Amino acid sequence: MLENREGQRVPTVTFKTRQQGEWVDVKSDDIFAGKTVVVFSLPGAFTPTCSSAHVPRYNELAPVLKENGVDEVVCISVNDTFVMNEWAKEQKADRITFLPDGNGEFTEGMGMLVDKDDLGFGKRSWRYSMLVKDGVIEKMFIEPQKPGDPFEVSDADTMLAHINPNAKKPHDVMLFTRAGCPFCARAKGMLHERGMDFEEVTVGDSVSVRAVRAATGADSVPQIFVDGQLIGGSDELAEWLSAREAA
Incomplete structure (x- = not known):
């Protein structure tokens, strides 16, 4: 024992x-x-x-x-x-x-x-x-x-x-991105500014646009998920962050 x-x-x-x-x-x-x-x-x-x-x-x-x-x-x-x-x-x-x-x-x-x-x-x-x-x-x-x-x-x-049973846990954030994409850089910058960790999946040889479309219904990047929920692109992320900070 x-x-x-x-x-x-x-x-x-x-x-x-x-x-x-x-x-x-x-x-x-x-x-x-x-x-x-x-x-x-x-x-x-x-x-x-x-x-x-x-x-x-x-x-x-x-x-x-x-x-x-x-x-x-x-x-x-x-x-x-x-x-x-x-x-x-x-x-x-x-x-x-x-x-x-x-x-x-x-x-x-x-x-x-x-x-x-x-x-x-x-x-x-x-x-x-x-x-x-x-x-x-x-x-x-x-x-x-x-x-x-x-x-x-x-x-x-x-x-x-x-x-602390009431401790606030970090959000689980994942992004589909593409190299050289300015909107992807904007989304990552917003998350970095707020100290939010994220996982990045880059569209390329191993991940296709078809995979992004299958997961999100969209062909464009970035596509951002938070806690399993699809937020959308960089504009939608900015709105989500603003609403979070106002709450």
Whole structure:
């Protein structure tokens, strides 16, 4: 049985990290002392759920977590620092601190070290998240112990809801654009001015006008979606932003 360690201190260990080509020892106190920290731990870098959902959503919500009193968002995995550094780059997750628990010392101290021998992983971390204040665990979300790789409670949205159930989350914004399109540049500029993140899909070799037409009913770009709703082009985006700011 995996133990919920709320009210206890985090393990005292030294994380062996590689920064700017040099070895840097990072101690537990460097991360936790005097700070409010959200930690999420997972089975392994580059693995499917960790890469497609766990890390991206924490990276997306990191600014909101920080607006609500969190000093740092930390991802811990039983991987070496070279793997963790490359994974952070691949994920473009620059809002998260990646800590390598290569020997599993922190994870073992948390009571979360489990066998993944059936997958050829050896010892790895069970998936969990926790809110830590000045080195003391205030809240833990531990995935249920059942076969496979459950991902039900350690996600970023659950953590944010615990910290502030009324926190305002960022909109999900996606744009179809084309290189050299001035209206596309205008739309992106409006979003940048307001600090709104967005995903951009460029019409070209891999995405055709037919795909844009199938998704939006229009041949022109940009075409902007917000939270799954088609807004339209740059003029419609300007109207939507004005209405949002006036509300």
